[in-house]
Amino acid sequence: QVQLVQSGAEVKKPGASVKVSCKASGYTFIDHGITWVRQAPGQGLEWMGWINTYNDDTNYAQKVQGRVTMTTDTSTSTAYMELRSLKSDDSAVYYCARRHYDSSGLLRGYDSWGQGTLVTVSS
Amino acid sequence: DIVMTQSPDSLAVSLGERATIDCKSSRSILYNSNNMNYLAWFQQKPGQPPKLLIYWASTRESGVPDRFSGSGSETDFTLTISSLQAEDVAVYYCQQYYNTPPTFGQGTKLEIK
Numbered sequence: 446q447v448q449l450v451q452s453g454a455e456v457k458k459p460g461a462s463v464k465v466s467c468k469a470s471g472y473t474f475i476d477h478g479i480t481w482v483r484q485a486p487g488q489g490l491e492w493m494g495w496i497n498t499y500n501d502d503t504n505y506a507q508k509v510q511g512r513v514t515m516t517t518d519t520s521t522s523t524a525y526m527e528l529r530s531l532k533s534d535d536s537a538v539y540y541c542a543r544r545h546y547d548s549s550g551l552l553r554g555y556d557s558w559g560q561g562t563l564v565t566v567s568s
Numbered sequence: 569d570i571v572m573t574q575s576p577d578s579l580a581v582s583l584g585e586r587a588t589i590d591c592k593s594s595r596s597i598l599y600n601s602n603n604m605n606y607l608a609w610f611q612q613k614p615g616q617p618p619k620l621l622i623y624w625a626s627t628r629e630s631g632v633p634d635r636f637s638g639s640g641s642e643t644d645f646t647l648t649i650s651s652l653q654a655e656d657v658a659v660y661y662c663q664q665y666y667n668t669p670p671t672f673g674q675g676t677k678l679e680i681k
Contacts, residue, residue, distance in 0.1 A: 480670075482618075489661065489672055489673075489674050489675050490610075490618065490661055490663075490672040490675075491672075492669050492670050492671065492672070504668055506669050507669075540617050540618075542617075542618075551602065551604070552606070552665060553623045553624070553627075554608040554620055554623040554624075554663075554665060555608070555618075555620060555663075555665075556620045556623075556629060558617035558618060558619070559617065560617060561617055
């Protein structure tokens with residue numbers, strides 16, 4: 446079955462960087478993109494960006510543009526999200542999710558999610 | 569950006585009764601080339617990631633009980649739970665993925681009355 450397993454919780458100081466991993470299994474990694482979504486405590490869902498796992502094209506949310514980098518390692522079917530210059534309002538649970546395309550190439554949506562990685566930014 | 573607005577913000581329904589959540593987009597999310605509405609519904613329980621329930625506005629994801637259904641087109645959408653079960657207590661989000669950035673509604677908290 447499709448599974449996304451993320452790295453563990455992180456505590457960082459303001460100004461530091463964090464890199465979260467998302468290891469995929471149960472499907473062909475390069476057939477579906479990976480998107481990253483975060484959720485601040487008690488808040489809603491915020492899209493951060495996505496990476497095309499076939500050609501590494503990326504598209505980032507304006508709010509984090511310039512501070513975020515999404516990459517992949519196809520040899521291990523792992524996606525990474527690095528966020529730099531961390532601020533207190535970056536404290537959130539970070540999720541990776543699969544962008545699922547059907548056999549016709551139509552985007553069906555985000556059908557499988559990682560368990561989430563809590564990132565706490567605190568001095 | 570397309571703004572997604574859900575109503576109500578919270579909802580209390582008796583077990584076995586119908587629950588209805590509305591979602592309105594600030595512009596049409598109907599792709600004319602394939603007649604698909606790029607609208608998804610998610611369920612999120614405390615401490616868990618979101619779970620995809622419905623995509624293309626009305627297509628139920630595999631394994632989702634048939635008491636969940638989605639309807640609507642262009643700018644107005646509805647998630648209906650036909651007979652509320654205790655395990656349906658959660659926050660529900662709609663999301664448009666018609667264009668970038670994909671955007672979510674603010675969420676609707678569903679509780680048992």
